[in-house]
Amino acid sequence: MEKAAVRKAIKAQRLNKKVTIAEVAKTVGKNPTFVAAALNGNHRLSPEEAGKVGKLLDLDKEQISSLSAFPVRADFPNATDPFKYRLLEVIGVYGDSMREMANEMFGDGIMSAIDFTLDMEKVTGSQGEARCKITLNGKWLEYKTF
Template structure:
């Protein structure tokens, strides 16, 4: 049995670096070393969107993947258990970053239509964001670069007791 305490830190002592500090260190080290998010994703063997989200604090990394990232980016070993801990996901309030705000705006505008179409095509239920994949790509239309984002979530029907 391990003597690891809260968040896997030996003896239950709080880490010297918190998740926000580790995220900032990852971003700084990635830029300083000239590494792409794709290179980091390849290093941990996961899809680039998932890996980037994890390295920005939205998913726990498997401990071996966290150790590979820490070694590659020359971060302190104390970052490993924090990277492997289940994070507090999401952010509160309306986003202020323009790119994130536009994604938020797209869901506000098209969300009700997508909800209606999901119900019409699948029935009463939701698209899972847990059993879920997301990918990013590019396309060109009329000579202009376009961003292509694909959400692929399992349909989860609502079920009620005695149904």
């Protein structure tokens, strides 16, 4: 079965069993955002963690094995999806300013997306409205001179 079909089947099984991503993450002891990315094929779980997910969701051997396969991260963002579009818009509007501030704080370099964590939480705004708080936390990698 191809990657997209396996991911679709795993998601269908998770939703059918009414298991949240947070519950899957608790089962394997990992961050929910990381686990969501693994369930979507953009990260991998260890074989032991994949087995725990398989047991929780009643997955077959192929589905369990796919969770610990090395991912190919070649998908381009779907810019028509409103949530993804707004994230791209944030980078478009604030990216240059964030780059300038990062250079002032850290010097010439980049934030790692490998030595990295991402957290998302629901918070309440000053007027009682629901707000989405996203924290990107990456190791600073200084450019080398040679």
